[in-house]
Structure formats: C-alpha cells, structure tokens
Amino acid sequence: MSEQLKKSSALLLKLMQSRHSVRMFSTKEIPIEVIKDCIAIAGTAPSGANMQPWSFVLVRNKKMKTAIREEAERVEQEFYDTKITPEWREQLRPLGTDSNKPFLTDAPYLICIFVQKYGIKSDQQQVKHYYPSESAGIATGFLLSALHQLGISTLTYTPAPMNFIAKLLNRPRNERPYLIIAAGYAHEKYSPPDMEKKKLKDILTVI
C-alpha cells in the first residue's frame, strides 16, 4: 500500500514538474465545459471562514480580449519605459518579456480572477472576509494545477496597475483585480526559458 502511494506521489511530482508558464499560445479552441470544471475545482479551495472571497470572469469574446490587450499593452509600455527598476529589468531578462502581449488575444480564454475584499449581502450589508488574498491564491493554485493536469497551458499575468480590468469587466466595488490567467494550448513553436526550481532541500526543513 505505501509502496503504491510512493509510486503515485512520484508520478504526480513528475507531472507537476513538467508545468511551466507559456507566453505564446496556439489559437486552438478548448471546450468551455473543461475550463468551467477547472474553475469549479478552484472553487473547492479552502478559504478563511469558508467565505470563498473570489470571483472568476471567463473571457472568450474576441472583442473583449482585444480591449484587454490594448489596455494591458498601454500600461506595460509605461511600465517598461518609466517604472521598471534596473534590478527588475535584469530579473525579467531571461523571460524575454516586453510590452507586447499577443497571448492576451491568442489564448482562447482569459480567466480574470478578482478578490472580494468584503462580501455584500442581499440587503447591501457588508460581510467581513478573512484572509481574502491568501484564499484567492490557494484557489488559483487549484486552478493552475487542474488545467495543467489536463494538458492545458497557462500564463499568470499581472499588468500593473490592473484597475483597468475591473472597469472593462464592470466589476462591483468590493472586488479587487487579482490575476489574469491566460489558458490554452502552448504554441508549437514555444520553448520555455531555461529556468530551475529550488531543490527540495533548499525549501524544506523536516523536524
């Protein structure tokens, strides 16, 4: 039994080690039901006091993807021209990123994740949310893991500032834009940057 378990965990580790962010997507379609299941999996994540302080907006509409890309490239241009520090530029160099973001229109789906800073009851009263950012981070991890296990690639994307996405998607005032996850199949010509993960011994202390 424990031998079988060890084999299973080693296999799962291998599968998760094959995940990497993708910055060049194929435009090949993916059934929306598959993405919805993955978002439902994200919704099973633990959250502070089970408040589930997250909202997902699934964008597949071409016009909306183009609008998001245009705004994102505008803020990215400003970031690369005036805001980026020399240290940050150096750290981004191996990723080869710049202000062009074609993945925002090529990927069949943009999953826009919002953190609910507080809840709003039907009588408009506010409800406190506990650890909303931590909870949304865990839900995002569930989402990325589910997509990867189905062979779907992702890019976690964070244009700064990101307020434009709340405006474009007409989100309520209790929501803060958190992350944009581009999801689709990797472009056949894409090869990820050569990057290493820390070794287990460098991130784990067993006592």
Ligand SMILES: Cc1cc2nc3c(=O)[nH]c(=O)nc-3n(C[C@H](O)[C@H](O)[C@H](O)COP(=O)(O)O)c2cc1C
């Ligand atoms: C919170 C967060 C924000 C990120 N923002 C961006 C981004 O704006 N643009 C980008 O190209 N990659 C972004 N990434 C992807 C990281 O660059 C990537 O995860 C990291 O280089 C490790 O590579 P891997 O995902 O292939 O393991 C982000 C990742 C995280 C977790």
